[in-house]
Amino acid sequence: xxxxxxxxxxxxxxxxxxxxxxxxxxxxxxxxxxxxxxxxxxxxxxxxxxxxxxxxxxxxxxxxxxxxxxxxxxxxxxxxxxxxxxxxxxxxxxxxxxxxxxxxxxxxxxxxxxxxxxxxxxxxxxxxxxxxxxxxxxxxxxxxxxxxxxxxxxxxxxxxxxxxxxxxxxxxxxxxxxxxxxxxxxxxxxxxxxxxxxxxxxxxxxxxxxxxxxxxxxxxxxxxxxxxxxxxxxxxxxxxxxxxxxxxxxxxxxxxxxxxxxxxxxxxxxxxxxxxxxxxxxxxxxxxxxxxxxxxxxxxxxxxxxxxxxxxxxxxxxxxxxxxxxxxxxxxxxxxxxxxxxxxxxxxxxxxxxxxxxxxxxxxxxxxxxxxxxxxxxxxxxxxxxxxxxxxxxxxxxxxxxxxxxxxxxxxxxxxxxxxxxxxxxxxxxxxxxxxxxxxxxxxxxxxxxxxxxxxxxxxxxx
Numbered sequence: 001x002x003x004x005x006x007x008x009x010x011x012x013x014x015x016x017x018x019x020x021x022x023x024x025x026x027x028x029x030x031x032x033x034x035x036x037x038x039x040x041x042x043x044x045x046x047x048x049x050x051x052x053x054x055x056x057x058x059x060x061x062x063x064x065x066x067x068x069x070x071x072x073x074x075x076x077x078x079x080x081x082x083x084x085x086x087x088x089x090x091x092x093x094x095x096x097x098x099x100x101x102x103x104x105x106x107x108x109x110x111x112x113x114x115x116x117x118x119x120x121x122x123x124x125x126x127x128x129x130x131x132x133x134x135x136x137x138x139x140x141x142x143x144x145x146x147x148x149x150x151x152x153x154x155x156x157x158x159x160x161x162x163x164x165x166x167x168x169x170x171x172x173x174x175x176x177x178x179x180x181x182x183x184x185x186x187x188x189x190x191x192x193x194x195x196x197x198x199x200x201x202x203x204x205x206x207x208x209x210x211x212x213x214x215x216x217x218x219x220x221x222x223x224x225x226x227x228x229x230x231x232x233x234x235x236x237x238x239x240x241x242x243x244x245x246x247x248x249x250x251x252x253x254x255x256x257x258x259x260x261x262x263x264x265x266x267x268x269x270x271x272x273x274x275x276x277x278x279x280x281x282x283x284x285x286x287x288x289x290x291x292x293x294x295x296x297x298x299x300x301x302x303x304x305x306x307x308x309x310x311x312x313x314x315x316x317x318x319x320x321x322x323x324x325x326x327x328x329x330x331x332x333x334x335x336x337x338x339x340x341x342x343x344x345x346x347x348x349x350x351x352x353x354x355x356x357x358x359x360x361x362x363x364x365x366x367x368x369x370x371x372x373x374x375x376x377x378x379x380x381x382x383x384x385x386x387x388x389x390x391x392x393x394x395x396x397x398x399x400x401x402x403x404x405x406x407x408x409x410x411x412x413x414x415x416x417x418x419x420x421x422x423x424x425x426x427x428x429x430x431x432x433x434x435x436x437x438x439x440x441x442x443x444x445x446x447x448x449x450x451x452x453x454x455x456x457x458x459x460x461x462x463x
Contacts, residue, residue: 059390059405071463074403078395078462080379082406085457090117090137090146090436092444092452100124102135102451103420104369107436110156111221115139115426116149117436119453126245130173135453143426143434143455158216159292162260167292169252170214170227174245181207182246186238186272189280192317192339196242200270200278203237210239213250213266215292234284234297236271252283253323254292255330262288263354264295265321265332271300281317283334285354298354301334307362310340318346324372326380326397330354333363333370333382342366342386349398363402364390372397373425373433379460381433385421387411389437393460408456409439432459 062068062084070082093102105119121133136149158168183205189198203211212229219226239246252266269284282302286295304316316336323332330350336343344362367384374380380397384390388411392402411418417440424436434455442452 059407059410061407061410064409070406072393072403074395080393081459081461081463082393083459083461084406084408087439087454087456088143088146089442090453090455091119091135092442093450094444096449097451098123100128102453103438104422105424105436105438105453107424107426107434107455108155108157109426110154112154113140114153115143115428115434116153116155116157117146117424117453117455119438126174126242126247126249129171129247129249132171137453142428143457154222158218159254159256159262161262161291162256163291164220165291166218167254168216168225169250169254170216171249171251172214174247174249175210177241177244177246180210180246182241187278189240189270189278191242194339198240198242198270198280200238200240202272203232203239204235206239210246210248212248213295214248217292228293230288230292231294232286233295234269234271234286236273236297237284238270238272238278240270251320253321253332255323255325257325257353258328262292263298263323263330264288265301265323267319267321269300271302273302279315281319283318283321283332285332287354299350299356301332301348301357301360304334304336304346304360306343308341308343313340316343316346320369322370322372324374324397326374331372331397332357333372334360335368335370337366337368337386345370345384347400361400363400364392364405367421369422371423371425373427375427375433375460376430377460377462381425381460383423383425383435385409385419385423385437387418387421389419389421389423389435391423391435391458408435408437428457429459431461432457434458 067086068084072082073079100123101121103120107117109115116138118134118136121135122128137146138149138153139146158166160166183201185199185201187200213232214229216225217228250266252264254264264286265283267283268281271279273279279302282300284300285298287298288295301318304318306314306316317338318334320335321332333345333347345364345367346360347363348357348360350357368386370384372382380394382392388407389409390405390407392405394402409419419440420438426434434457436455439452439454444450
């Protein structure tokens with residue numbers, strides 16, 4: 001009886017999970033083509049979330065190159081079989097590539113059911129804005145095989161509006177500031193990655209041709225994409241000059257609301273806060289009531305207090321937002337990783353369509369470029385990366401209820417980068433999705449290390 005009680009305690013303790021994870025990883029090295037891991041995750045019936053900032057659940061490490069099957073027990077009412085296919089190569093570099101090339105992949109589907117993958121083929125640098133070279137491939141069998149993209153394969157990317165139009169954010173080329181008549185500068189800030197100085201100017205003081213936000217718009221199926229500049233209304237917004245170049249770079253996430261209005265979460269949006277302090281980055285939320293022709297500031301998510309000490313910088317630089325809508329709530333996940341280190345992804349929700357936000361909550365210990373997907377079976381997926389490649393599941397997509405981190409590329413801080421960490425998600429059936437990512441350590445037929453864009457098909461079936 002005593003031995004039985006001690007066995008129960010052992011099974012429930014964190015040491016068991018850690019030991020079991022190590023044993024699974026060792027088994028991975030010697031296993032057959034199909035790897036099966038069994039994880040029993042017991043939730044305690046308390047008010048604490050499944051994932052807490054101070055005590056994260058152990059990571060589940062999938063095989064990096066073979067099929068992996070996970071039996072995942074969430075609670076008495078919810079258990080799943082998670083099947084992760086072996087990696088499928090989308091495209092591989094033919095020579096060694098520098099940072100920025102064969103990175104930042106995305107995945108989409110056109111109206112004919114063709115799956116299209118794209119990735120960056122330029123330096124990750126301000127000088128590349130507006131003239132980015134993109135690699136592309138397509139698949140006509142749900143990602144199992146890939147072909148070189150050609151112009152006959154039409155793209156239906158961007159945001160589909162209620163009137164049938166589509167819009168896609170566009171970043172124009174940075175402009176040589178030496179040829180511009182700029183207003184008085186109001187301050188500066190050093191970039192956390194390059195150490196280069198950014199000089200800030202008030203957005204409203206710039207000339208009209210330097211304002212606005214650029215989109216490509218397509219006004220119907222088969223129509224051409226027209227470049228246009230939309231109005232951006234934001235009295236506190238700043239623009240910066242870095243290395244002598246003025247940039248209007250904006251990225252972000254746009255969703256269509258139930259009333260056909262649009263909400264956009266954009267970054268970088270440096271601005272002046274209420275105290276006159278310059279916020280170097282931050283995510284800002286804008287609304288449009290005219291299909292994206294005018295965007296007006298609604299709120300900001302910028303004062304996330306650092307959990308790690310950084311001199312003269314007590315707030316994270318929030319960036320790379322993804323927004324989604326659950327039960328009439330707008331939920332936003334943002335990156336805080338910067339040049340000072342890999343920091344948590346934070347999640348926040350709004351019950352008033354983006355006018356105000358709950359206190360941001362750390363949903364991971366690290367990560368960049370969070371991506372959200374809700375499957376037809378009701379389960380929600382969050383993918384992200386850096387230092388590796390990961391995804392988590394949620395029954396609802398609510399702020400604090402996420403499962404263990406499931407790792408497709410497991411990496412440790414301080415090691416050589418194994419991936420850029422950017423991911424993309426695409427649903428392919430009620431229970432299945434594709435996850436696209438980059439692998440820096442793959443090898444070609446001559447066993448030479450080459451950057452590679454890959455996908456894995458993942459299915460999640462309730463037991």
